[in-house]
Amino acid sequence: xxxxxxxxxxxxxxxxxxxxxxxxxxxxxxxxxxxxxxxxxxxxxxxxxxxxxxxxxxxxxxxxxxxxxxxxxxxxxxxxxxxxxxxxxxxxxxxxxxxxxxxxxxxxxxxxxxxxxx
Numbered sequence: 001x002x003x004x005x006x007x008x009x010x011x012x013x014x015x016x017x018x019x020x021x022x023x024x025x026x027x028x029x030x031x032x033x034x035x036x037x038x039x040x041x042x043x044x045x046x047x048x049x050x051x052x053x054x055x056x057x058x059x060x061x062x063x064x065x066x067x068x069x070x071x072x073x074x075x076x077x078x079x080x081x082x083x084x085x086x087x088x089x090x091x092x093x094x095x096x097x098x099x100x101x102x103x104x105x106x107x108x109x110x111x112x113x114x115x116x117x118x
Contacts, residue, residue: 001054001055002029002052002053002054002055003052003053003054003055003058004050004051004052005028005050005051005052005053005058005061005062005065006050006051006065007032007045007048007049007050007051008048008049008051009048009049010049011030011033011049014030014049014050014051015030017051017065017068018030018051020064020068021051021053021061021064021065024060024064026053026054026057026060026061026064027053027054027057028051028052028053028061029051029052029053030049030050030051030052031049031050031051031052032046032047032048032049032050033049073087073088074087074088075087077099077100079092079094079095079097079099080095080097081094081095081097083095085099
C-alpha cells in the first residue's frame with residue numbers, strides 16, 4: 001500500500017525529490033500530475049501533485065526528504081576564466097575548470113524553507 005509523502009504545487013520539484021528518493025532505493029509514485037486544471041471544481045489542495053511511497057518506506061523517505069531539504073546551498077563562485085557560476089555547479093561551463101574547494105557550509109534551519117511540506 002502506498003501513502004502520501006508530500007504534495008507541492010511545483011511538479012518539477014516533486015519530480016526531483018522522486019529521483020533523489022529512488023536513487024536511495026525508495027520506490028515512488030507521482031500522482032495528480034495533470035489535475036491542476038480541475039482546481040476550482042475540486043478542492044485546490046486535492047489537485048496539487050503528490051509524491052507517494054510504499055508504506056514500509058514512509059519513515060525512511062521522510063528522513064531522507066528532510067535531510068535533502070536541510071542541505072545548505074553552496075555559495076556562487078567565480079572561475080579563473082572570469083565566468084560567474086551558481087554554487088550548484090561543480091565545473092565551469094565556459095572552460096571546464098573545477099570549482100574551488102569550499103568549507104562545509106552550515107545547515108539552514110528547516111523552518112527557513114517555506115516551500116517544504118511533509
